[in-house]
Amino acid sequence: xxxxxxxxxxxxxxxxxxxxxxxxxxxxxxxxxxxxxxxxxxxxxxxxxxxxxxxxxxxxxxxxxxxxxxxxxxxxxxxxxxxxxxxxxxxxxxxxxxxxxxxxxxxxxxxxxxxxxxxxxxxx
Amino acid sequence: xxxxxxxxxxxxxxxxxxxxxxxxxxxxxxxxxxxxxxxxxxxxxxxxxxxxxxxxxxxxxxxxxxxxxxxxxxxxxxxxxxxxxxxxxxxxxxxxxxxxxxxxxxxxxxxxxxxxxxxxxxxxxxxxxxxxxxxxxxxxxxxxxxxxxxxxxxxxxxxxxxxxxxxxxxxxxxxxxxxxxxxxxxxxxxxxxxxxxxxxxxxxxxxxxxxxxxxxxxxxxxxxxxxxxxxxxxxxxxxxxxxxxxxxxxxxxxxxxxxxxxxxxxxxxxxxxxxxxxxxxxxxxxxxxxxxxxxxxxxxxxxxxxxxxxxxxxxxxxxxxxxxxxxxxxxxxxxxxxxxxxxxxxxxxxxxxxxxxxxxxxxxxxxxxxxxxxxxxxxxxxxxxxxxxxxxxxxxxxxxxxxxxxxxxxxxxxxxxxxxxxxxxxxxxxxxxxxxxxxxxxxxxxxxxxxxxxxxxxxxxxxxxxxxxxxxxxxxxxxxxxxxxxxxxxxxxxxxxxxxxxxxxxxxxxxxxxxxxxxxxxxxxxxxxxxxxxxxxxxxxxxxxxxxxxxxxxxxxxxxxxxxxxxxxxxxxxxxxxxxxxxxxxxxxxxxxxxxxxxxxxxxxxxxxxxxxxxxxxxx
Numbered sequence: 150x151x152x153x154x155x156x157x158x159x160x161x162x163x164x165x166x167x168x169x170x171x172x173x174x175x176x177x178x179x180x181x182x183x184x185x186x187x188x189x190x191x192x193x194x195x196x197x198x199x200x201x202x203x204x205x206x207x208x209x210x211x212x213x214x215x216x217x218x219x220x221x222x223x224x225x226x227x228x229x230x231x232x233x234x235x236x237x238x239x240x241x242x243x244x245x246x247x248x249x250x251x252x253x254x255x256x257x258x259x260x261x262x263x264x265x266x267x268x269x270x271x272x273x
Numbered sequence: 274x275x276x277x278x279x280x281x282x283x284x285x286x287x288x289x290x291x292x293x294x295x296x297x298x299x300x301x302x303x304x305x306x307x308x309x310x311x312x313x314x315x316x317x318x319x320x321x322x323x324x325x326x327x328x329x330x331x332x333x334x335x336x337x338x339x340x341x342x343x344x345x346x347x348x349x350x351x352x353x354x355x356x357x358x359x360x361x362x363x364x365x366x367x368x369x370x371x372x373x374x375x376x377x378x379x380x381x382x383x384x385x386x387x388x389x390x391x392x393x394x395x396x397x398x399x400x401x402x403x404x405x406x407x408x409x410x411x412x413x414x415x416x417x418x419x420x421x422x423x424x425x426x427x428x429x430x431x432x433x434x435x436x437x438x439x440x441x442x443x444x445x446x447x448x449x450x451x452x453x454x455x456x457x458x459x460x461x462x463x464x465x466x467x468x469x470x471x472x473x474x475x476x477x478x479x480x481x482x483x484x485x486x487x488x489x490x491x492x493x494x495x496x497x498x499x500x501x502x503x504x505x506x507x508x509x510x511x512x513x514x515x516x517x518x519x520x521x522x523x524x525x526x527x528x529x530x531x532x533x534x535x536x537x538x539x540x541x542x543x544x545x546x547x548x549x550x551x552x553x554x555x556x557x558x559x560x561x562x563x564x565x566x567x568x569x570x571x572x573x574x575x576x577x578x579x580x581x582x583x584x585x586x587x588x589x590x591x592x593x594x595x596x597x598x599x600x601x602x603x604x605x606x607x608x609x610x611x612x613x614x615x616x617x618x619x620x621x622x623x624x625x626x627x628x629x630x631x632x633x634x635x636x637x638x639x640x641x642x643x644x645x646x647x648x649x650x651x652x653x654x655x656x657x658x659x660x661x662x663x664x665x666x667x668x669x670x671x672x673x674x675x676x677x678x679x680x681x682x683x684x685x686x687x688x689x690x691x692x693x694x695x696x697x698x699x700x701x702x703x704x705x706x707x708x709x710x711x712x713x714x715x716x717x718x719x720x721x722x723x724x725x726x727x728x729x730x731x732x733x734x735x736x737x738x739x740x741x742x743x744x745x746x747x748x749x750x751x752x753x754x755x756x757x758x759x760x761x762x763x764x765x766x767x768x769x770x771x772x773x774x775x776x777x778x779x780x781x782x783x784x785x786x787x788x789x790x791x792x793x794x795x796x797x798x799x800x801x802x803x804x805x806x807x808x809x810x811x812x813x814x815x816x817x818x819x820x821x822x823x824x825x826x827x828x829x830x831x832x833x834x835x836x837x838x839x840x841x842x843x844x845x846x847x848x849x850x851x852x853x854x855x856x857x858x859x860x861x862x863x864x865x866x867x868x869x870x871x872x873x874x875x876x877x878x879x880x881x882x883x884x885x886x887x888x889x890x891x892x893x
Contacts, residue, residue: 173440174439174440174441177441178441179441181442181447183440183441183442184436184437184440184442184445184447184448185447185448186440187436187439187440188436188448191436203545205512205515207466207469207470207474209462209465209466209469210466210469210470210511210512210515212462212466213459213462213463213465213466213504213507213508213511214466214508214511214512214549216459216462216504216508217504217505217508217509217549217553218549218552220432220501220504220505220556221505221552221553221555221556222552222556223432223435223436224428224429224431224432224556224559224560225555225556226435227428227431227432227434227435228427228428228431228432228559230414230431230435231410231414231415231416231427231431234414234415236413236414236415236438238411238434238435238436238438238439239438239439241435241439242435242436242439
């Protein structure tokens with residue numbers, strides 16, 4: 150599988166995850182699954198949407214950066230809501246879903262820029 | 274994206290047989306040869322052994338040695354089989370990264386999923402308390418001032434409150450049980466990234482990843498701010514090591530704080546890396562008391578050893594943490610600044626609280642503590658040997674050993690409630706594992722070449738046997754070292770499970786107390802360490818433990834009557850706690866309940882599976 154295909158499949162999967170989180174949140178569906186979906190979304194989708202533009206290698210570094218960016222953004226959003234005394238988690242999550250969705254879309258059509266593997270650290 | 278310096282490339286020259294090296298073909302080895310199928314077969318066998326050996330374990334079944342006494346031989350054997358598969362794969366001329374990734378994922382589940390899979394509910398009372406803190410923020414939109422020091426660093430609790438509220442859940446308790454697998458898995462991913470960046474993608478990086486995975490006895494991977502911030506910190510260190518250092522951390526090279534060089538990559542790449550590290554630092558500052566300072570310290574050390582190019586980066590990590598401490602955590606230090614700064618330089622206090630103060634309890638508990646010390650020492654010795662080997666190979670870099678030692682500087686700053694050595698080990702482990710991997714890699718020797726071996730054995734059968742036997746002996750030795758560390762860590766991690774794990778009945782007892790208690794009333798247990806305390810009603814109901822006001826558990830009945838809580842909970846985990854730490858006899862908790870009921874001050878309102886809730890009577 151080429152890097153381009155892998156990136157498109159990952160983008161498509163994360164778009165589905167983002168859309169599912171947004172729909173379940175907007176419709177206020179009560180299910181324990183929703184909590185796990187929301188956590189998976191926050192941990193993976195916003196971070197990958199940003200990191201996939203940066204051509205980070207090796208893959209393990211790209212994925213741990215993805216997770217760290219996702220966690221950091223979510224912590225900062227939550228912390229800002231606490232400090233500003235503006236506690237609207239549903240609105241904030243829907244906004245994050247919307248921005249992430251927009252950031253993920255170009256990865257479906259963007260031409261692949263091959264990461265530089267000349268230093269031998271392209272592997273996991 | 275970038276080309277790291279020539280020094281790195283020279284250092285990263287893969288050993289013969291690694292991908293990219295000359296003559297690394299598996300000549301003569303068919304794609305589906307028996308040898309190729311050995312690794313996957315052993316991996317599947319390990320998973321099957323683990324699953325077949327798994328069975329439910331309740332706290333009432335456990336003694337002072339904890340979980341290890343309740344594990345089946347088949348389950349214990351699964352770890353040895355998996356490590357055999359890993360070492361066999363690493364001995365191949367061309368180790369298969371996808372297979373090693375699958376083994377590593379399986380290793381995370383087998384080591385960190387053991388307790389979630391065998392125990393009825395999430396363990397460690399503090400993880401339940403963290404769920405309670407998050408629920409308070411979810412319900413109220415702010416931290417509870419003056420309640421607990423941890424509310425002064427509310428980033429993690431705000432994050433969980435945000436996600437649970439947005440997903441319409443009453444609390445975060447469904448996340449607790451399997452959190453260690455996810456968080457330790459992410460930690461292992463971070464370790465893998467750092468190892469590849471520092472050592473290159475070959476065999477040593479896999480060994481470093483596995484050393485980290487197997488030697489993490491600290492249990493700081495439960496549902497907590499420190500586990501989450503540790504993952505972010507590892508990402509920050511790995512990004513820094515990848516894009517902002519020259520010469521790289523493991524490479525030799527003329528370096529000093531005044532002779533730092535820009536990495537051989539584009540300014541755009543460095544800017545992105547710096548932005549990422551600053552983003553991580555901003556998230557760390559309000560989320561944990563120690564982690565941002567440790568990250569800042571590690572980056573400062575990279576500047577002093579002449580590795581880190583942007584000398585201002587450590588300050589951009591430290592300043593948000595200090596600003597948060599000054600303004601955001603005012604509730605914590607106001608009126609008790611002497612307590613915060615009083616520990617600075619007081620190493621004996623850290624030693625007393627962190628080492629000698631922890632050696633309490635019966636002989637089996639002492640054994641568990643000695644196992645923890647033993648794992649720590651073993652990793653230290655492996656790291657030392659690895660550093661010595663690197664020096665013999667010509668690497669004069671002090672960066673890695675200093676990074677491994679630096680976290681122990683915390684001992685001079687804080688006792689951290691007696692936990693400082695645990696945290697020091699956790700922060701040092703990634704760098705110690707990288708050094709230790711060099712020792713194991715050296716022990717493993719050069720991978721054998723199946724084709725070459727066959728050719729040699731045909732021509733000079735007798736003389737070929739010796740190197741093959743030596744290679745197998747070396748592999749067996751590495752496998753034995755890893756297996757001993759793995760089994761010791763499993764013993765150490767489950768060593769407290771007699772009182773830190775809970776049953777569904779314990780949880781039902783706690784839930785009953787929450788349902789019955791009215792605002793302002795008190796729920797108490799014998800100790801807060803052996804009860805899923807505080808996952809609800811934070812700031813509404815007072816939740817206390819008898820232990821702090823009951824010296825030596827001498828006359829517990831009198832202690833309970835004097836404290837007079839509205840509801841009092843007794844569980845098998847608390848009974849075990851009394852036996853382990855205070856030498857109480859088996860069945861002592863039952864006698865306590867009988868005495869309390871006989872006194873007329875309490876009546877039993879819940880009794881299930883050995884867990885009881887006592888309600889204060891009007892007489893009480």
